[in-house]
Amino acid sequence: MMKKRVIWLISGINRRMMKLLIALALIAYIASVWGTYTSMRTIQENGELQIERKIEEVIAPLREKIRDLEVSFTQKYPPVKFLSEKDRKRILLTGGAGFVGSHLADKLMMDGHEVTVVDNFFTGRKRNVEHWIGHENFELINHDVVEPLYIEVDQIYHLASPASPPNYMYNPIKTLKTNTIGTLNMLGLAKRVGARLLLASTSEVYGDPEVHPQSEEYWGHVNPIGPRACYDEGKRVAETMCYAYMKQEGVEVRVARIFNTFGSRMHMNDGRVVSNFILQALQGEPLTVYGSGSQTRAFQYVSDLVNGLVSLMNSNVSSPVNLGNPEEHTILEFARLIKDLVGSRSQIQFLPEAQDDPQRRKPDITKAKMMLGWEPVVPLEEGINKTIHYFSKELEYQANNQYIPKPKQARIKKGRPRHN
Numbered sequence: 001m002m003k004k005r006v007i008w009l010i011s012g013i014n015r016r017m018m019k020l021l022i023a024l025a026l027i028a029y030i031a032s033v034w035g036t037y038t039s040m041r042t043i044q045e046n047g048e049l050q051i052e053r054k055i056e057e058v059i060a061p062l063r064e065k066i067r068d069l070e071v072s073f074t075q076k077y078p079p080v081k082f083l084s085e086k087d088r089k090r091i092l093l094t095g096g097a098g099f100v101g102s103h104l105a106d107k108l109m110m111d112g113h114e115v116t117v118v119d120n121f122f123t124g125r126k127r128n129v130e131h132w133i134g135h136e137n138f139e140l141i142n143h144d145v146v147e148p149l150y151i152e153v154d155q156i157y158h159l160a161s162p163a164s165p166p167n168y169m170y171n172p173i174k175t176l177k178t179n180t181i182g183t184l185n186m187l188g189l190a191k192r193v194g195a196r197l198l199l200a201s202t203s204e205v206y207g208d209p210e211v212h213p214q215s216e217e218y219w220g221h222v223n224p225i226g227p228r229a230c231y232d233e234g235k236r237v238a239e240t241m242c243y244a245y246m247k248q249e250g251v252e253v254r255v256a257r258i259f260n261t262f263g264s265r266m267h268m269n270d271g272r273v274v275s276n277f278i279l280q281a282l283q284g285e286p287l288t289v290y291g292s293g294s295q296t297r298a299f300q301y302v303s304d305l306v307n308g309l310v311s312l313m314n315s316n317v318s319s320p321v322n323l324g325n326p327e328e329h330t331i332l333e334f335a336r337l338i339k340d341l342v343g344s345r346s347q348i349q350f351l352p353e354a355q356d357d358p359q360r361r362k363p364d365i366t367k368a369k370m371m372l373g374w375e376p377v378v379p380l381e382e383g384i385n386k387t388i389h390y391f392s393k394e395l396e397y398q399a400n401n402q403y404i405p406k407p408k409q410a411r412i413k414k415g416r417p418r419h420n
């Protein structure tokens with residue numbers, strides 16, 4: 001009965017209806033499959049979105065850190081001028097990580113030159129030039145000028161040598177080697193590559209002067225066998241070498257006779273009067289005056305010296321030139337001035353006078369004024385205040401590193417110092 005009814009129903013549907021029904025069934029099927037597919041997609045997309053959100057949460061702070069690092073990298077160096085190939089010089093700076101050398105490196109870098117600093121780090125410190133490390137115009141080489149150096153340069157500022165009396169007396173043979181063999185090596189390099197060399201000579205070539213103030217014509221009054229001779233005579237023979245290379249080999253030389261200089265980046269243990277007095281005043285310890293304190297000095301701020309050195313290098317003056325500040329003070333006056341500027345209650349303590357200590361010193365800078373148009377511009381008090389600020393910061397830094405420096409005295413060490 002049932003079977004008959006179905007056959008009757010089917011036979012009642014014509015072919016067209018059949019096709020329509022099949023099409024409808026197909027559409028229904030596709031719609032249901034599509035529905036399942038899209039809902040699965042939504043679930044999947046939601047999942048993916050959540051994962052992405054989670055990843056973003058982790059990555060965002062990292063991305064920020066990278067951005068900060070990129071910013072700090074691009075702002076890392078002090079601004080540097082752009083110089084054309086023609087004006088940009090390749091400059092070698094021996095002793096460039098030291099007190100004066102590092103300030104000179106700053107100026108030459110900021111002027112847009114390519115600077116190679118060479119230092120053996122006896123008194124120089126990496127910290128003094130660390131702000132240039134990685135700069136495309138800057139190179140730092142750990143090298144002792146007593147050994148030859150083979151590089152290509154246009155100018156050489158030859159500053160390598162300990163300069164403070166306790167430091168140069170610490171190892172007199174090494175001081176002599178640095179100023180003689182070291183200078184010969186640098187002159188040899190200048191000759192080979194056709195570079196101009198500026199020697200950082202010193203007011204100490206005038207010894208304990210009998211002429212006052214000291215002009216470049218004065219030949220000096222030096223004890224050749226005293227404790228200062230390693231430096232005084234070392235620099236005197238370095239000058240002699242410069243002029244021998246100039247006359248015999250045609251090397252272009254410049255000789256700066258540098259008078260007492262002070263400023264930031266002087267080593268805490270340097271032992272020179274400015275760093276000693278400031279350190280003692282800041283720490284409330286007695287200011288140690290050697291002898292009666294009636295001996296005189298004239299002090300220049302380091303930025304003035306740096307400008308003088310660059311002017312001299314780029315001038316056509318090949319004979320020696322004094323670079324110093326002619327404002328003369330006794331050491332006792334100087335102790336009182338520093339005590340006042342620090343606002344310290346330190347006492348002044350008189351110690352035995354140092355052997356062969358020059359009694360009077362003051363530069364005659366007529367030549368520098370006339371030939372270079374140079375003279376110091378930083379007033380003494382301004383320079384000292386800047387230096388006091390620097391040393392206070394240094395004391396904080398050292399205290400954080402559990403190291404309290406003590407001023408060094410100008411006494412020769414007992415025993416046989418090492419040298420090489």
Ligand SMILES: O=c1ccn([C@@H]2O[C@H](COP(=O)(O)OP(=O)(O)O[C@H]3OC[C@@H](O)[C@H](O)[C@H]3O)[C@@H](O)[C@H]2O)c(=O)[nH]1
Binds near residue numbers: 201202260261271289
């Ligand atoms: O604690 C101290 C240190 C030094 N002094 C005195 O202060 C005067 C200056 O002494 P410094 O050690 O600062 O420097 P000096 O003038 O003796 O030598 C300097 O001369 C010129 C540069 O070339 C060198 O930087 C350095 O050799 C000297 O009379 C010295 O005896 C003190 O009275 N007390």
